[in-house]
Amino acid sequence: MSPLCPVYTIKSRKGVCKMAFKGQQDSLSLASKTGGRLIREGFSFKNILQKNGELRGKIIILTSAFFIIAATMAITLFLTLQGLRAFTVDGINIIDFITGTEWQPNRDGNPSYGALPFIFGSFAVTVLAALVAAPIGIASALFMTEIARKWGQKALQPVIEILVGIPSVVYGLIGLSVIVPFIRSQTGGLGFGLLAGAIVVGIMILPTVTSIAADAIKSVPDDLRHASYALGATKWQTIYKVIIPAALPSLLTAVVLGMARAFGEALAVQMVIGNARGIPDSLVDPAATLTTIITLSMGHTTSGSVLNDVLWSLGLILLVMSYVFILIIRYLSKRRKLS
Amino acid sequence: MNSRLLNRLAISLIVACAVVMVGTLAALLGYILYQGVSQISWSFLTSDSSAFQAGGGIKNQLWNSFYILFITMLLTVPLGTAGGIYLAEYAKQTRFTAFIRSCVEVLASLPSIVVGMFGLLVFVNYFNWEYSILSGAVALTVFNLPVIVRVTENALCSVSEEQRAAGLALGMTQWHTIKKVFLPAAFPGILTGVILCAGRVFGESAALLFTAGLSSPNLDFTNWNPLSANSPLNLFRSAETLSVHIWSVNSVGIIPDAKEVAAGAAAVLVISVLTFNLVARLLGRIVEKKMTGK
Numbered sequence: 001m002s003p004l005c006p007v008y009t010i011k012s013r014k015g016v017c018k019m020a021f022k023g024q025q026d027s028l029s030l031a032s033k034t035g036g037r038l039i040r041e042g043f044s045f046k047n048i049l050q051k052n053g054e055l056r057g058k059i060i061i062l063t064s065a066f067f068i069i070a071a072t073m074a075i076t077l078f079l080t081l082q083g084l085r086a087f088t089v090d091g092i093n094i095i096d097f098i099t100g101t102e103w104q105p106n107r108d109g110n111p112s113y114g115a116l117p118f119i120f121g122s123f124a125v126t127v128l129a130a131l132v133a134a135p136i137g138i139a140s141a142l143f144m145t146e147i148a149r150k151w152g153q154k155a156l157q158p159v160i161e162i163l164v165g166i167p168s169v170v171y172g173l174i175g176l177s178v179i180v181p182f183i184r185s186q187t188g189g190l191g192f193g194l195l196a197g198a199i200v201v202g203i204m205i206l207p208t209v210t211s212i213a214a215d216a217i218k219s220v221p222d223d224l225r226h227a228s229y230a231l232g233a234t235k236w237q238t239i240y241k242v243i244i245p246a247a248l249p250s251l252l253t254a255v256v257l258g259m260a261r262a263f264g265e266a267l268a269v270q271m272v273i274g275n276a277r278g279i280p281d282s283l284v285d286p287a288a289t290l291t292t293i294i295t296l297s298m299g300h301t302t303s304g305s306v307l308n309d310v311l312w313s314l315g316l317i318l319l320v321m322s323y324v325f326i327l328i329i330r331y332l333s334k335r336r337k338l339s
Numbered sequence: 340m341n342s343r344l345l346n347r348l349a350i351s352l353i354v355a356c357a358v359v360m361v362g363t364l365a366a367l368l369g370y371i372l373y374q375g376v377s378q379i380s381w382s383f384l385t386s387d388s389s390a391f392q393a394g395g396g397i398k399n400q401l402w403n404s405f406y407i408l409f410i411t412m413l414l415t416v417p418l419g420t421a422g423g424i425y426l427a428e429y430a431k432q433t434r435f436t437a438f439i440r441s442c443v444e445v446l447a448s449l450p451s452i453v454v455g456m457f458g459l460l461v462f463v464n465y466f467n468w469e470y471s472i473l474s475g476a477v478a479l480t481v482f483n484l485p486v487i488v489r490v491t492e493n494a495l496c497s498v499s500e501e502q503r504a505a506g507l508a509l510g511m512t513q514w515h516t517i518k519k520v521f522l523p524a525a526f527p528g529i530l531t532g533v534i535l536c537a538g539r540v541f542g543e544s545a546a547l548l549f550t551a552g553l554s555s556p557n558l559d560f561t562n563w564n565p566l567s568a569n570s571p572l573n574l575f576r577s578a579e580t581l582s583v584h585i586w587s588v589n590s591v592g593i594i595p596d597a598k599e600v601a602a603g604a605a606a607v608l609v610i611s612v613l614t615f616n617l618v619a620r621l622l623g624r625i626v627e628k629k630m631t632g633k
Contacts, residue, residue, distance in 0.1 A: 054512045054513060054514045054515075056514070057513075057514030057517065057518070058429070058514070060421050061421045061422070061424055061425040061429060062425070063418075063421065064417075064418045064419070064421035064422035064425060064488075065422055065425050065439050067418055067422075067484070068422055068439060068442050068443060068446065068484060068485070068488070069438070069439060069442050071442075071446060071481045071484070072442040072445050072446055073442075074457070074461065075446075075449065075453070075454070075457045075481070076445075078457060078460055078461060079453065079456070079457060079460075082460060135356065136356045136359055136360055137360075139352065139353045139355075139356030139357065140353075140356055140357045140360045142353050143353050143354060143356065143357035144357070147350060147353060147354065152357070155361070156357065156360070156361065159360065159361055159364050161535075161616065162364060162368075162613065162616060163363075163364050163367075165535065165538045165539065165542070165612045165613075165615070165616055166367070166542070166609060166612060167541070167542020167543070167544065167582050167608055167609075167612065168542070168544065168545075169542070169544050169582045169583075169585045169586050169605075169608075170371060170542070170582075170585070170605050170608060170609060171367075172586065172589075173371075173585060173589065173601055173602075173605050174367060174370065174371070176589060177374075177598070177602075178370065203363060203367075206360060206363070210360065234342055234343060234345075234346035235346055235350060236342075236345060236346040236349035236350060237342060237346070239349070240349070257448075260448050263450065264449070264450020264451065264452065264453065265450070265545075266450070266451070266452040266545040266548075267544050267545050267548075267586045267590075270586075270590060271586065271589055271590060291450065291452050291545075294452060294456070295452065295545070295548065296590075298456070298459070298548075298549055299548075299549070299553070303464060312456070315452075315453055315456045318450050318452070318453050319449070319453055322445070322448050322449055322450060322453070323445070325448060326444060326445060326448055
């Protein structure tokens with residue numbers, strides 16, 4: 001980060017400092033002949049640290065780096081170990097688990113743990129939410145950066161920041177008291193279902209998508225715009241043919257980040273999705289996702305039971321998916337650098 | 340189609356989308372405040388919540404939210420700023436640095452419920468802290484750390500190169516330069532980021548479900564002994580926060596006035612988050628003015 005030159009300066013400066021210290025030590029050692037105690041205090045561990053602020057700073061800072069690494073490793077490790085228990089200890093077939101459509105953990109004699117409905121639900125909510133959020137988000141970003149450059153930013157930036165700050169349960173509550181009754185009145189069903197979940201989560205990830213998309217569009221160099229206008233292109237032609245292709249990897253990153261958030265959202269979705277056990281027949285049929293079943297069942301299981309282990313396996317799927325999203329984002333950013 | 344007409348159409352569509360977004364926010368805030376503010380009263384804010392009767396308040400939940408926020412920030416801010424300083428100033432382009440950055444990225448993108456499950460496994464069960472404020476706060480620390488790290492790193496990177504050079508030219512060590520030059524210069528940015536982060540922590544729910552628990556003992560606000568079971572300061576008692584309370588009255592609770600309680604609690608939550616937002620901006624601006632002398 002810091003340029004090489006100042007670093008060298010520090011090193012040479014440090015040498016100078018040390019020499020200065022040496023001079024002090026000489027005078028101290030003179031003092032040692034008269035009174036020994038002072039010296040020992042002068043060279044206590046604490047004092048060395050105080051004098052050598054550089055070392056102290058490094059220790060503070062490395063502790064933090066260590067903590068970050070430890071937390072990441074611990075989460076990955078513990079979740080993997082705990083998530084694999086269902087297959088290694090309880091003998092559940094991993095393929096049956098992923099493709100099974102029957103979730104009957106409490107059935108006497110023949111419990112069945114098919115996670116497909118939840119996996120399907122999670123992906124469906126994520127994709128639908130992206131379909132809600134991506135067009136509106138990218139369009140708002142275009143508005144901020146291309147159409148109303150001067151005041152669009154000023155007007156929309158606070159809106160985005162406030163929307164990001166609103167807690168997810170509040171979105172869930174809105175979904176429960178506005179969106180679900182609305183869908184109910186339109187379709188006649190219960191109103192709970194994938195559609196309600198997707199709308200709630202879509203609104204929730206909208207600010208994330210918008211702000212990252214706006215950054216992406218802003219970073220397109222102005223030369224491209226000028227060139228396009230000079231060719232006589234209209235604003236829309238410039239946006240469509242020049243700006244969007246130039247910013248495409250970053251725009252996709254924005255959408256993928258939003259999807260990652262949507263995939264992991266728990267309580268807001270749980271409040272509006274209806275919590276059924278099977279694969280839904282339509283968008284307005286009650287469904288469930290990985291996060292909702294964990295939310296609802298985790299508290300009722302005892303650690304070590306088969307159901308508990310299976311829930312950890314569902315958690316492992318969430319973890320694996322968040323790694324997959326990171327890999328996708330990495331791939332996109334590599335493309336961004338190439339283009 | 341005529342390219343001018345298409346241009347006009349497309350642009351009006353884009354404007355419409357922007358209007359939809361602003362409209363959504365306005366509707367959302369308006370609805371929450373309109374529904375909720377009429378529920379908020381002094382007794383709502385200062386009475387215990389009830390398990391199955393109507394008329395419960397949110398006193399304990401409100402206190403728990405602030406207390407967990409405080410403990411989380413106490414843990415996160417020093418660690419996070421230190422991590423940010425490391426990445427912005429010390430880290431060279433090595434594999435180790437790339438690895439730390441990846442770790443920050445992973446931590447930042449973990450679903451909060453996964454962090455909650457981890458907390459359940461390690462803090463609640465393995466360390467045997469039970470459902471407690473401490474478990475919740477540590478889980479939130481894990482969840483929140485990468486955000487503060489990034490905030491600090493960004494704030495430090497925006498300090499001008501001249502200030503860096505000036506500090507080092509005075510013969511100060513790197514750490515001393517960071518402490519006396521960079522951190523003050525980056526302080527407004529860090530402060531704003533931290534307060535915005537606080538808003539996020541304040542509203543977090545999924546990570547707390549399995550770590551801080553779904554219930555709260557009725558607190559005795561005259562008892563400030565941190566070791567007694569119903570003291571507000573006790574770190575080892577279960578603590579339902581405001582946002583968890585909103586979820587639980589709607590999803591697992593049986594009180595008849597769930598709707599009213601949830602609306603009121605949501606309004607309190609949103610008002611608090613908006614206040615955090617406002618304070619962050621104002622304070623950031625004031626501090627910057629003071630520091631730069633403009």
